[in-house]
Amino acid sequence: MLRLRFVPLLLAAATLPAFASVDTALLALLPPGAKLVSGVDFERARSSQFGQFLTSKMNVNNQGLEQFVAQTGFDPRHDIQEIVFASSGPVEGASSSSRFAILARGTFDQDRLAATAKSKGLTAQPYRGVSLFIDKSKHDGPSAFAFLGDGVGVMGDLETVKQIVSNRQTPTVPDSALQAEINKVGTDNDAWFVSFLSGGFLANRLSAEVNGESSGGDNKGAMPQAQALQSVVQSSGGIQFGSTVRLSFDAITRSAQDATSLADVVRFFASMIQMSREKDPRAGIAASAFDAMNLSTDGDAMHLSLSLPEKSLEDLVNSAPAGASAHPHAQ
Structure with a gap:
């Protein structure tokens, strides 16, 4: 049975203070x-x-x-x-x-x-x-x-x-494509990220979260669904806070077929969360977002958007196991 350890990957930013508009x-x-x-x-x-x-x-x-x-x-x-x-x-x-x-x-x-x-x-x-x-x-x-x-x-x-x-005395000029994505995603969201990291890195991280393993090494035991992430060449995501919290994720893949495969993986994870809603209160909260998700592809691009009442997000944090949240501390 697929464990729900990957849920924090989808909603992790929602348990942190908001990512900002761009600080130049x-x-x-x-x-x-x-x-x-x-x-x-x-x-x-x-x-x-x-x-x-x-x-x-x-x-x-x-x-x-x-x-x-x-x-x-x-x-x-x-x-x-x-x-x-x-x-x-x-x-x-x-x-x-x-x-x-x-x-x-x-x-x-x-x-x-x-x-x-x-x-x-x-x-x-x-x-x-x-x-x-x-x-x-x-x-x-x-x-x-x-x-x-x-x-x-x-x-x-x-x-x-x-x-x-x-x-520090000579300002850096970021890659123009990276800067364009930062401006686009950072301007419209309270929380955002832009990644040009390889899909292999994403696949290894997802498999490690699900299987409870280290993300280093060749990850030969990677779950098959995570391999669809190998095709991702660029990704970005954002969160808009309010009475309804809106999350979005966009990916550019190597081909239209890869984008379709990635969307199928999202549907697979959504179905696993929805199937677990009666057994796991956290899955029940996340499932309500996936019930009405907007998932689409356009050529080599995939778009996913979810929404969740702010109070439900509070419930998700409150239902986290004790010790799940790390705080700074003195040793």
């Missing part, structure tokens, strides 16, 4: 070669009904978060304004490591954050006018964070952070 200043710091980009506007999210619901959830008996705030002076519920995430995808020849960066605009108590980082074993290293705080404990390579001035911070793998620091 942070986009100018993107590392060259980025193939996956998303943005987060926390100020906008905090004013939405769902954002207020999530904030209230974070405020209840969250001792780990309170300890983190006490140590660092940084409260993500209030101190983050904007975030941009970018990745170039998996590093060739590495089973799990990826090049990535998270750029954030906000209010940072740099001295307390630096002191906390050092107390946790991170090493401070001067680099081109800033201090890099390097964590070498990761099995997939060192990571780092740094403050770039003007309330902007960056964290990611060490090489990408160094690249951003080196290029």
Whole structure:
């Protein structure tokens, strides 16, 4: 029986604050070669009904978060304004490591954050006018964070952070096709992403989520339905928050036949969720969205849109198993 672990892949963004309209200043710091980009506007999210619901959830008996705030002076519920995430995808020849960066605009108590980082074993290293705080404990390579001035911070793998620091005086010009998609999807949605990552990466991630396996390696045990994602060459998605939450997903595939196959996979997953609605309350909530889904193909393109009452989204979060949501905490 297919487990419902893939449901968070479809609705994961709905359990996070809203991704924002495009922040051009942070986009100018993107590392060259980025193939996956998303943005987060926390100020906008905090004013939405769902954002207020999530904030209230974070405020209840969250001792780990309170300890983190006490140590660092940084409260993500209030101190983050904007975030941009970018990745170039998996590093060739590495089973799990990826090049990535998270750029954030906000209010940072740099001295307390630096002191906390050092107390946790991170090493401070001067680099081109800033201090890099390097964590070498990761099995997939060192990571780092740094403050770039003007309330902007960056964290990611060490090489990408160094690249951003080196290029910060020379704004990056993203790939024109990627920029066009960012402008289109980011403008119309409260939450969005654009990906030019290969379909093989998507297929491996979906199979890993469903089977509870690592997404690294050749994934020879990949579920057959996930293989339809191999044909995806470009994808994007968005969320519009309101009394009704609207989700959309668009994919460009290698051919019209591939687009049809991908739509068939969506129908398969929808049917599995609908069949499980009586056994799993979470599936019941998701099934109501798939009952009225809009799914279509046009040549090599596939479009999917879903809608869900905002209250149902709250119910989905409330029904998540204990410990499913991760919060920042001090070690």
